[in-house]
Amino acid sequence: MTAMTSPTRRGTRSTTTDVQARARIAPGVALGVIAAGAIAVIALWWRDTPAVHGLGDWLTNAGRITGLGAGYAVVVLLALMARIPALERGVGTDRLVRWHAMGGRYTVCLASAHAVLITWGYAVLAHTNVVHQTTSLILTYPDVLMGTVALGLLITVGIVSARAARRHLRYETWHFVHLYTYLAVALAFSHQFSTGASFMFDATARVLWSAMYVTVAALLLWFRVITPVRHGLARKLRVAGVVQESPDIVSVYITGRRLEAFGAEPGQFFRWRFLTRESWWAANPYSLSAAPRPDMLRITVRMSGDHSRALANLKPGTKVWAEGPYGGFTSALRSYPKVLLIAGGVGIAPLRALLESIPAKRGDLTLIYRATTDDGLALREEIDKIAAARHARVYYLVGSRTSDAAAWLAPENLRHLVPDVARHDVYLCGPDGLVGSVEKSLRSAGVPRARIHHESFTF
Numbered sequence: 001m002t003a004m005t006s007p008t009r010r011g012t013r014s015t016t017t018d019v020q021a022r023a024r025i026a027p028g029v030a031l032g033v034i035a036a037g038a039i040a041v042i043a044l045w046w047r048d049t050p051a052v053h054g055l056g057d058w059l060t061n062a063g064r065i066t067g068l069g070a071g072y073a074v075v076v077l078l079a080l081m082a083r084i085p086a087l088e089r090g091v092g093t094d095r096l097v098r099w100h101a102m103g104g105r106y107t108v109c110l111a112s113a114h115a116v117l118i119t120w121g122y123a124v125l126a127h128t129n130v131v132h133q134t135t136s137l138i139l140t141y142p143d144v145l146m147g148t149v150a151l152g153l154l155i156t157v158g159i160v161s162a163r164a165a166r167r168h169l170r171y172e173t174w175h176f177v178h179l180y181t182y183l184a185v186a187l188a189f190s191h192q193f194s195t196g197a198s199f200m201f202d203a204t205a206r207v208l209w210s211a212m213y214v215t216v217a218a219l220l221l222w223f224r225v226i227t228p229v230r231h232g233l234a235r236k237l238r239v240a241g242v243v244q245e246s247p248d249i250v251s252v253y254i255t256g257r258r259l260e261a262f263g264a265e266p267g268q269f270f271r272w273r274f275l276t277r278e279s280w281w282a283a284n285p286y287s288l289s290a291a292p293r294p295d296m297l298r299i300t301v302r303m304s305g306d307h308s309r310a311l312a313n314l315k316p317g318t319k320v321w322a323e324g325p326y327g328g329f330t331s332a333l334r335s336y337p338k339v340l341l342i343a344g345g346v347g348i349a350p351l352r353a354l355l356e357s358i359p360a361k362r363g364d365l366t367l368i369y370r371a372t373t374d375d376g377l378a379l380r381e382e383i384d385k386i387a388a389a390r391h392a393r394v395y396y397l398v399g400s401r402t403s404d405a406a407a408w409l410a411p412e413n414l415r416h417l418v419p420d421v422a423r424h425d426v427y428l429c430g431p432d433g434l435v436g437s438v439e440k441s442l443r444s445a446g447v448p449r450a451r452i453h454h455e456s457f458t459f
């Protein structure tokens with residue numbers, strides 16, 4: 001792609017000033033809202049439970065609380081994954097995914113406990129055994145049967161998502177099985193109203209509970225379906241060209257109409273769907289590797305599997321759908337005037353975009369770029385130009401994991417490279433192993449945890 005001018009050379013008019021003002025929901029606020037909802041759920045049970053007497057009653061009420069908890073938690077899980085821009089920017093996708101994964105485990109436990117406790121409680125109250133009670137509940141109430149199927153689906157999704165199982169599955173298989181959660185939520189919904197003591201005789205509670213489900217369904221529909229389709233039709237994205245940056249890294253330049261309407265910020269990523277015969281069905285996440293321009297976006301990708309390898313063969317003019325922008329790895333995380341960017345391998349992509357655009361005075365910006373070989377230093381030429389223009393310092397650390405280059409990331413050496421490292425906001429992106437060890441070094445070098453920001457390339 002020789003005819004196309006790179007974003008750096010054309011000069012990037014970053015939209016940083018307007019994006020600073022975009023809405024963000026801070027992690028503390030999001031957790032506060034989730035906790036307030038949980039308290040409201042317990043209050044709902046409390047209001048309808050004047051007293052609890054005897055084992056059967058205790059078990060049934062424990063079943064009610066866990067059931068209400070599961071019904072609420074599953075809505076929270078879906079909301080976290082609704083790709084709400086203010087949540088994506090303020091909390092960050094990787095943290096949302098971690099909350100979702102942790103919440104998923106609690107939800108499966110709550111739903112399982114609900115089924116066991118409520119059946120056991122009813123069995124005690126009816127002076128019968130648990131097997132007889134289970135059969136009678138499932139055969140008498142169709143809604144309970146649907147709820148039981150929903151529990152089976154949730155448990156299956158939970159097992160498939162467990163770390164040990166996940167390692168052996170293709171991403172696509174795991175993702176496909178995950179979609180059954182929606183079916184589980186739909187199947188479980190009706191038994192809450194037909195058999196749930198908090199709802200059977202209380203229309204207000206039913207309306208509020210339904211409103212919670214409808215709101216989250218609307219958010220999912222809007223942000224995961226309608227918005228991407230709207231942008232897909234309006235932006236008319238096309239591949240402008242592909243540049244080989246190193247033996248295994250390519251950059252893809254994407255043009256389109258009024259790309260500023262995406263509201264993307266340097267450091268964010270999109271899920272990219274390239275409409276070729278081989279890869280139209282997959283939407284993979286790649287970060288912007290240059291500050292977004294109204295007429296062009298760029299990604300820089302290391303070829304690893306089917307999707308990323310296919311990028312090298314994209315022809316100019318190929319249609320593209322981009323879903324996003326997502327993630328909170330942006331300049332908004334800043335609180336100190338000084339910024340240190342640390343990249344490992346292709347982790348340079350979002351950091352290259354930040355190097356170009358993050359507000360910093362002369363001498364306040366440093367990039368440490370780690371790679372195992374010289375060839376692995378993708379985008380080096382343009383990084384040097386940006387650094388010269390912005391009076392930023394750049395250190396290239398090239399060598400194997402046991403080399404002197406790697407040792408520069410140890411705390412004492414890090415302090416030598418960046419003497420006042422403790423007074424920097426640090427943006428970190430690279431392979432998980434490198435991120436983990438550099439984070440430890442930074443902590444030992446005195447950087448507060450809250451000032452270390454990282455983007456993970458693995459969900």
Ligand SMILES: Cc1cc2nc3c(=O)[nH]c(=O)nc-3n(C[C@H](O)[C@H](O)[C@H](O)COP(=O)(O)OP(=O)(O)OC[C@H]3O[C@@H](n4cnc5c(N)ncnc54)[C@H](O)[C@@H]3O)c2cc1C
Binds near residue numbers: 093
């Ligand atoms: C927020 C984020 C930003 C990223 N930015 C970049 C970037 O700028 N440059 C770059 O080279 N890589 C980036 N990645 C990693 C990149 O998405 C994966 O390497 C790529 O999707 C692998 O797909 P594949 O088919 O080539 O390989 P595969 O061998 O099929 O997948 C390898 C691994 O990639 C992950 N993966 C695959 N498909 C998806 C998907 N649809 N969604 C999420 N994860 C998936 C899974 O963990 C999988 O195990 C980013 C990842 C994330 C999560």
